[in-house]
Amino acid sequence: MTFTAPLGLFALLAVPAIVAIHLFRRRFPERRVAGIFLWQMLRQTPEGGGRISKLPITASLILECLAALAVALIVAGARLSTDSVSRHLVVLLDDSASMAAADARGESARDRAVRRVRTELDRLGSGARVTIVTSGDRPSVIAGPAAYGVEAQRALAGWRPAAPNHSMALGIRLARELAGTDGSLMIASDLPAMLRGEPDVEGALWAASGIAVANVGITGAERSLTPDLGRGAIALTLLNESGGRARRRLDVTAGGTSIVTRDVELPPGTSSLTLSIPPGLPAALVKLSDDALLRDNEVTLVEPRPRIVGVANRLRAGRGHDALARALAALAGVTKADPGHVSFVDAEALDTPAAAGVWRVGLGKPPARLGSAGEPRDFIGPFLLEKRHPLLAGVTLDGVVWAGAVPLAAGAARPIASAGDRPLVATIARGLDTDVLFNLDLDRTNLVRSPDWPILVSNAVEMRRQGLPGPERWNYRIGEWVRVRLGHEPKAPLRFRCGGVERTLPAGNRIEFVAPSPGGLLQILEGDAVLFELGVNFLDESESNVRHQATADAGALRDTRGQRGESGPASDPLFWILLAIAAAATVANWWVLRPRSAVRDPHPRRSAA
Amino acid sequence: MPSPSIDWTAVRAAAVRLALPRTLLRGRAGERLGSGTGSSLEFQEHRSYSPGDDLRHVDWAAYARSELLAIRLYREEVAPCVDLVLDVSRSMAVTAEKLRAHGELSALVACACASTAADSRVITVAGSDPAPLRRPEDVERLLDCALPASALEAPYLPLRRRSLRIVISDFLFPHDADALVARLARESASLALVQLTLGDEAEPEAAGGLRLIDVEDRGTIDMVVDDAAVRDYRARFGRLRLALSHAARRSGARFVHLAAGLPVREVARRLAAAGVLDPT
Numbered sequence: 001m002t003f004t005a006p007l008g009l010f011a012l013l014a015v016p017a018i019v020a021i022h023l024f025r026r027r028f029p030e031r032r033v034a035g036i037f038l039w040q041m042l043r044q045t046p047e048g049g050g051r052i053s054k055l056p057i058t059a060s061l062i063l064e065c066l067a068a069l070a071v072a073l074i075v076a077g078a079r080l081s082t083d084s085v086s087r088h089l090v091v092l093l094d095d096s097a098s099m100a101a102a103d104a105r106g107e108s109a110r111d112r113a114v115r116r117v118r119t120e121l122d123r124l125g126s127g128a129r130v131t132i133v134t135s136g137d138r139p140s141v142i143a144g145p146a147a148y149g150v151e152a153q154r155a156l157a158g159w160r161p162a163a164p165n166h167s168m169a170l171g172i173r174l175a176r177e178l179a180g181t182d183g184s185l186m187i188a189s190d191l192p193a194m195l196r197g198e199p200d201v202e203g204a205l206w207a208a209s210g211i212a213v214a215n216v217g218i219t220g221a222e223r224s225l226t227p228d229l230g231r232g233a234i235a236l237t238l239l240n241e242s243g244g245r246a247r248r249r250l251d252v253t254a255g256g257t258s259i260v261t262r263d264v265e266l267p268p269g270t271s272s273l274t275l276s277i278p279p280g281l282p283a284a285l286v287k288l289s290d291d292a293l294l295r296d297n298e299v300t301l302v303e304p305r306p307r308i309v310g311v312a313n314r315l316r317a318g319r320g321h322d323a324l325a326r327a328l329a330a331l332a333g334v335t336k337a338d339p340g341h342v343s344f345v346d347a348e349a350l351d352t353p354a355a356a357g358v359w360r361v362g363l364g365k366p367p368a369r370l371g372s373a374g375e376p377r378d379f380i381g382p383f384l385l386e387k388r389h390p391l392l393a394g395v396t397l398d399g400v401v402w403a404g405a406v407p408l409a410a411g412a413a414r415p416i417a418s419a420g421d422r423p424l425v426a427t428i429a430r431g432l433d434t435d436v437l438f439n440l441d442l443d444r445t446n447l448v449r450s451p452d453w454p455i456l457v458s459n460a461v462e463m464r465r466q467g468l469p470g471p472e473r474w475n476y477r478i479g480e481w482v483r484v485r486l487g488h489e490p491k492a493p494l495r496f497r498c499g500g501v502e503r504t505l506p507a508g509n510r511i512e513f514v515a516p517s518p519g520g521l522l523q524i525l526e527g528d529a530v531l532f533e534l535g536v537n538f539l540d541e542s543e544s545n546v547r548h549q550a551t552a553d554a555g556a557l558r559d560t561r562g563q564r565g566e567s568g569p570a571s572d573p574l575f576w577i578l579l580a581i582a583a584a585a586t587v588a589n590w591w592v593l594r595p596r597s598a599v600r601d602p603h604p605r606r607s608a609a
Numbered sequence: 610m611p612s613p614s615i616d617w618t619a620v621r622a623a624a625v626r627l628a629l630p631r632t633l634l635r636g637r638a639g640e641r642l643g644s645g646t647g648s649s650l651e652f653q654e655h656r657s658y659s660p661g662d663d664l665r666h667v668d669w670a671a672y673a674r675s676e677l678l679a680i681r682l683y684r685e686e687v688a689p690c691v692d693l694v695l696d697v698s699r700s701m702a703v704t705a706e707k708l709r710a711h712g713e714l715s716a717l718v719a720c721a722c723a724s725t726a727a728d729s730r731v732i733t734v735a736g737s738d739p740a741p742l743r744r745p746e747d748v749e750r751l752l753d754c755a756l757p758a759s760a761l762e763a764p765y766l767p768l769r770r771r772s773l774r775i776v777i778s779d780f781l782f783p784h785d786a787d788a789l790v791a792r793l794a795r796e797s798a799s800l801a802l803v804q805l806t807l808g809d810e811a812e813p814e815a816a817g818g819l820r821l822i823d824v825e826d827r828g829t830i831d832m833v834v835d836d837a838a839v840r841d842y843r844a845r846f847g848r849l850r851l852a853l854s855h856a857a858r859r860s861g862a863r864f865v866h867l868a869a870g871l872p873v874r875e876v877a878r879r880l881a882a883a884g885v886l887d888p889t
C-alpha cells in the first residue's frame with residue numbers, strides 16, 4: 001500500500017480521539033424508566049470528565065473507529081496498485097545568478113523555469129515524486145529526495161538563484177544518482193547545454209528558458225588606502241553588455257552616509273573607474289542603478305588595514321648590512337623596529353635566545369650547534385630549490401656564487417635550498433616562531449648584488465607578514481577561501497555572519513572558510529565581539545553577461561510513455577473499498593445508536609370478545 | 610400513542626364485583642340500601658304524621674293501638690357511586706408488559722363496577738370532567754397513557770362525596786404518602802389503592818452502566834447499576850410502598866401491590882384477598 005498524500009495520515013488522530021471520547025464520556029446503553037427519583041439519590045456517574053476506567057468495547061466504538069480509519073486512509077490517498085503511482089522526476093535547477101536576469105516584462109529565466117517545472121508536475125499528477133537539486137560547486141537537494149508535489153512547490157517558490165558561474169557537472173552527477181534507473185531527469189537552465197559549456201546529457205531533458213537581455217554590472221572592485229598621502233580609493237571594473245553606450249548612476253555610501261554619487265556613461269565592453277574617497281571610512285556600499293540583473297549592481301568594500309612588519313637590521317657593518325638596508329628601503333609596509341617582528345642577524349647569533357614573536361634571519365657562518373666538521377665550500381650551481389616554500393618564491397640563484405657554505409649537522413635544520421649535499425638555506429623551527437639560516441660568507445658571496453637578494457629579503461618579510469594576526473585580504477569574491485590568523489587563542493566561540501548567513505567556526509587561531517553567498521559585509525565574531533569586518537562580493541563577469549541566453553529544449557524525459565496523466569483517487573480500487581467501509585460503518589453506527597421508542601408491543605391487539 | 614391490548618375474555622371470565630363497604634351508601638336509585646329513606650321493602654322507623662304525607666304510608670294498626678297517626682318509613686335503595694382513578698401517565702406504559710397489565714387491571718375493575726351496577730366514572734385528568742363508565746369497554750379508550758404526569762399529582766381531583774374510590778397507579782412519582790392518601794380518602798365511602806409496577810421496577814437487577822431516562826421527562830442520569838445501587842434502590846422502593854400501605858391503613862383504605870405479568874385470574878384473586886373485589 002502506498003500513500004499519495006501522507007500528511008493525510010494525521011487524520012488517523014481521529015481514532016484515538018474517538019477512543020478518548022468513549023473513554024471519558026461513555027454512552028451507556030439507554031433504559032427508559034419510571035420513577036427516576038428513586039435512582040437519583042444513589043451514586044451517580046458524572047456525565048463528563050469522569051475517571052478513566054476500563055474502556056467499554058461497544059459496537060458503536062468499533063464502528064466509529066472503523067469509519068475514521070477508512071476516511072483517514074482515503075484522505076492520505078492510500079493506494080493498492082503501484083501502477084497508479086507516478087514515476088520519479090529529478091529536476092536540476094541552474095542556480096547561477098544569470099537565471100534571475102529579468103526581461104522587459106520583469107520575468108526572469110527563473111520564473112519561466114519554475115513555470116516549466118510546475119507544468120511537468122501537473123502533468124505527472126498529484127502522486128508524482130519529485131526531487132529538486134540546485135547546481136553549484138556544492139549542489140544541494142532543496143526538495144526530496146522523492147518528495148511530493150506540495151513540498152516541491154514550496155521549494156520552487158523559495159528558490160532564488162544567486163550563485164557565481166559554475167559547472168553543472170557536479171549537479172548533473174548528483175541528479176543522476178538520485179534519479180537512479182527509474183527516475184527521469186530534467187535540467188532547467190537559462191542557456192542551452194552547448195552555450196553553457198556542458199556536454200549533452202543523455203536521457204535527460206535540458207530545458208533552457210533564458211532570454212537575451214542588456215545588462216551592466218560590476219565585475220571587479222578593489223578598495224585601497226595610501227596612508228602616506230592620506231587618501232583612499234575604490235577601483236571598479238564595469239562590464240557593459242547592452243550593445244551600446246549605457247548611462248548609469250553610481251552611488252557610494254558608507255555608514256549610511258552618501259560619499260560619492262556620479263552619473264557614468266559606459267562604453268560597450270569592459271571599462272575601469274577609480275573613485276577617490278576619504279580614508280578611515282567604514283565598509284563602503286557601491287551601488288549601480290537597477291537593470292536586468294540586480295546581483296551584479298552592488299559591492300561592499302572594506303578598507304584594508306595593512307599589517308606593518310617591524311624589521312631590525314642587526315648585521316655587522318659591511319657590505320651585507322648595507323645591501324640589506326637598501327633592500328628593506330624598497331619594501332612597503334615595513335618599519336624599523338628592534339626587536340620588531342623579524343630580525344636580520346649574524347648567523348652565529350641564532351644560538352642565542354630570542355623573544356617570542358620575533359623571527360630571525362641569520363646570515364653567515366652557522367653557530368657551532370648547527371655546523372659539523374668540514375671545510376667551507378663555494379658553489380656556482382647547480383642549486384636545488386624548494387620552489388613551493390614562500391621564502392624562495394621567484395628565486396632562481398642564476399649567476400650567484402654561493403661562498404663559504406659549511407656542512408650542517410644532520411637534522412639540525414630543514415634545508416630548502418641546497419648545492420649537492422650541502423644545505424645553503426635552511427629553516428629552524430622555534431616554537432611558534434621560525435629562524436632562517438643563510439649558510440654563506442657575506443663578505444665573499446655575490447648574492448647581495450644579484451637580483452635574487454631583494455626578492456629573498458622581500459619574501460622573508462612577507463612570510464613574516466603572513467604570520468601576523470589579521471586576514472590575508474579584506475575583500476573577497478563569493479566562493480574564495482577566507483583565511484584569518486588570530487593573534488590569540490579564542491576565549492569564546494567563533495562564528496561569522498554575512499548577508500543573513502551565520503555559521504560557527506572551528507576553534508583555533510587560524511580560521512579558514514569559504515566566502516559565503518549572497519555576500520555583503522562579513523563579520524567575524526568571537527562571542528559577541530567583532531574581530532574583523534570583511535567584504536564579500538559577487539563579481540562574476542560570466543554571470544553579468546546575459547546577452548547569449550536562449551530558450552530551447554534538448555533531449556527528452558526518459559521513458560515518457562511510462563508517465564501517466566492525472567489520476568484521481570477513483571482510479572484505485574482501494575478508494576472505493578474504503579469509501580464503502582466508511583459508509584457502511586456510518587450507517588451501522590446510526591442503526592446502533594438510533595432513538596428507540598419507549599414501548600414496543602410484541603402482542604397484536606385483540607378486540608373484546 | 611400506545612394503548613393496551615386487553616383480553617376481554619379472560620377479564621370477563623374472572624367474574625368479580627366490587628366489595629362494598631358496610632357503611633350506608635349514597636347515590637341514585639339502585640339496588641343497594643342507602644343511608645336515607647326510600648321505597649325499599651326494608652322498614653326503617655315510624656314518625657308522626659304531618660299534613661301532606663301519603664295516606665298509604667299511615668300505619669293504621671298503630672293508630673288502632675295508640676290513636677296516634679304515624680307514618681311507616683322504609684330504607685332507600687341506591688346504586689353506589691364509584692370513582693375509578695386511573696393513572697394514564699407515560700410511566701404506566703414504560704413497557705408493553707406494564708401497559709398490558711394496566712389495561713387488564715383497569716378492565717377487571719371496570720367489569721366489577723358493571724357487575725355491581727354502580728354509578729361509575731373514570732378520572733384520568735385532574736382538570737376535566739370524569740368520563741362515565743357505561744360499559745366496561747369504555748375504559749379501553751381512556752388508557753392511552755401519554756400524559757407527562759399522573760392525575761394523582763394534581764392538588765384537586767373531581768371526586769364525589771361518599772363515593773367508592775379505586776385508584777390504580779404505580780405511584781412512581783415523588784409524593785408524600787400520608788397527604789396523598791388522606792386527600793384521596795377524604796369524604797369517601799371507601800378507598801382502595803392498587804399499585805401496579807413491573808417486577809423490574811420493584812426488584813431490579815444489576816445491569817452495569819446504564820443511561821436511565823425518565824419516561825415522564827424528569828431527567829436523565831448515567832450510572833453504573835451495580836449490586837450496591839440495586840440494593841439502595843430496592844430499599845427506597847420498599848420504603849415508598851410501605852409508606853403507602855401505612856397511610857392507607859391510617860385512612861381506613863385498602864392497599865394492594867401487583868406486579869405486571871400476572872394472569873387476570875391471579876390478579877382478581879389478589880384483589881379479592883385485599884378486599885377490593887368480591888367473586889360473584
